[in-house]
Amino acid sequence: MTNIFPLVKSAIAQGKIIIVPQTGEFDPLTRMTAGGIVSGAISLAMLAVALVFFFILILGGLKWVMSGGDQKNVETARNQITNALVGLAIVFAAFAIMKLIEIVFGISLLGGITIPTFNK
Numbered sequence: 001m002t003n004i005f006p007l008v009k010s011a012i013a014q015g016k017i018i019i020v021p022q023t024g025e026f027d028p029l030t031r032m033t034a035g036g037i038v039s040g041a042i043s044l045a046m047l048a049v050a051l052v053f054f055f056i057l058i059l060g061g062l063k064w065v066m067s068g069g070d071q072k073n074v075e076t077a078r079n080q081i082t083n084a085l086v087g088l089a090i091v092f093a094a095f096a097i098m099k100l101i102e103i104v105f106g107i108s109l110l111g112g113i114t115i116p117t118f119n120k
Contacts, residue, residue, distance in 0.1 A: 039109055042098070050091045057084035 060080035067073035098109045 035108070042109060046091060046095060050088065053084050053087035053091065057081060057088070060084055 057080075060077050060083075063080060064074060064077035067077055101107070102109050
């Protein structure tokens with residue numbers, strides 16, 4: 001009889017196997033620096049703010065669609081969309097300024113975050 005799962009290893013559920021990491025193999029806390037923490041916080045904050053503005057943009061579009069032609073509701077939705085786009089522009093401008101500061105001063109503020117491109 002042939003095995004239909006040749007790449008799956010059999011489970012050792014009842015064996016007493018204890019794997020102890022070797023010294024130096026598992027030390028993520030020793031690599032944490034103040035700069036790394038600040039970099040992570042900045043990146044997380046920029047991502048959160050961009051997501052919030054994107055969500056506000058989507059809600060503004062839905063308000064516009066559901067306004068039913070009422071000028072007051074259309075104007076409110078248009079203002080919300082405009083504010084969300086301005087907010088997104090500010091977030092991306094802040095990202096560009098931080099990348100410029102990284103290049104000019106040779107420091108890492110964003111922790112290796114790059115803008116996605118279509119280059120192969």
